[in-house]
Amino acid sequence: MSKTKKKENMIHFTIDGQEVQAKEGWTVLETARHYGIHIPTLCYHEAVQPSGACRLCVVEAREGGRSKVVISCMYPSREGVEILTDTERIRNVRRWILEMLLAECPASKEIAQLAEEYGVKSTRFKSEDPEQQCILCGLCVRACEEIVGVRAISFGSRGVSKHIATPYMIPNQACIACGSCVSVCPTGAMQARMDKVRGDVSQRTGHGYAH
Numbered sequence: 472m473s474k475t476k477k478k479e480n481m482i483h484f485t486i487d488g489q490e491v492q493a494k495e496g497w498t499v500l501e502t503a504r505h506y507g508i509h510i511p512t513l514c515y516h517e518a519v520q521p522s523g524a525c526r527l528c529v530v531e532a533r534e535g536g537r538s539k540v541v542i543s544c545m546y547p548s549r550e551g552v553e554i555l556t557d558t559e560r561i562r563n564v565r566r567w568i569l570e571m572l573l574a575e576c577p578a579s580k581e582i583a584q585l586a587e588e589y590g591v592k593s594t595r596f597k598s599e600d601p602e603q604q605c606i607l608c609g610l611c612v613r614a615c616e617e618i619v620g621v622r623a624i625s626f627g628s629r630g631v632s633k634h635i636a637t638p639y640m641i642p643n644q645a646c647i648a649c650g651s652c653v654s655v656c657p658t659g660a661m662q663a664r665m666d667k668v669r670g671d672v673s674q675r676t677g678h679g680y681a682h
């Protein structure tokens with residue numbers, strides 16, 4: 472058997488005019504990050520599977536004379552595609568997404584700051600709950616399941632009542648209060664909940680937790 476290592480097939484394309492090479496299976500976002508090219512994200516974390524929930528990572532993909540807006544955390548790197556991360560079209564889509572997020576979670580400082588960066592000062596959409604911080608991106612749920620392997624939290628209800636909760640809304644003995652959900656949460660929504668959960672787990676086990 473040959474001892475020569477098989478050369479990896481690389482995918483060649485451009486991001487904002489810069490020539491890049493991606494390994495097979497890398498998304499556009501992974502390739503951009505590899506080259507230090509910034510694309511804003513909220514629901515993405517490299518340790519869990521992408522879900523495409525927030526749409527903030529949109530970029531323009533030009534190929535064969537056509538252009539389309541794609542979600543970079545889900546879109547595979549493709550030979551010859553031209554990716555543009557910060558065109559006026561893309562900035563407009565992100566502004567629109569941020570307006571919706573401002574209405575969805577008006578209490579999140581992180582979202583307000585991001586909106587300000589894009590010049591979004593107010594929203595045309597109606598806000599249901601002025602205290603809301605959660606954008607329902609599901610990153611906490613994926614982290615709990617995929618990193619910790621516990622599944623202590625999940626989505627509850629549907630539509631406007633959708634929220635993050637323990638399965639079947641009953642106190643969950645599986646939670647070890649590790650704080651992974653807090654550390655991945657992009658909006659600060661998980662911190663207040665974790666303070667309560669840590670209190671409950673401390674009572675249950677007799678252990679204290681550092682904040």
Ligand code: SF4
Nearest residue numbers: 605606608609611656
């Ligand atoms: S609590 Fe945070 S991580 Fe979980 S869904 Fe809401 S915003 Fe996303």
Ligand code: FES
Nearest residue numbers: 523525526528544
């Ligand atoms: S980061 Fe890609 S959809 Fe949220």
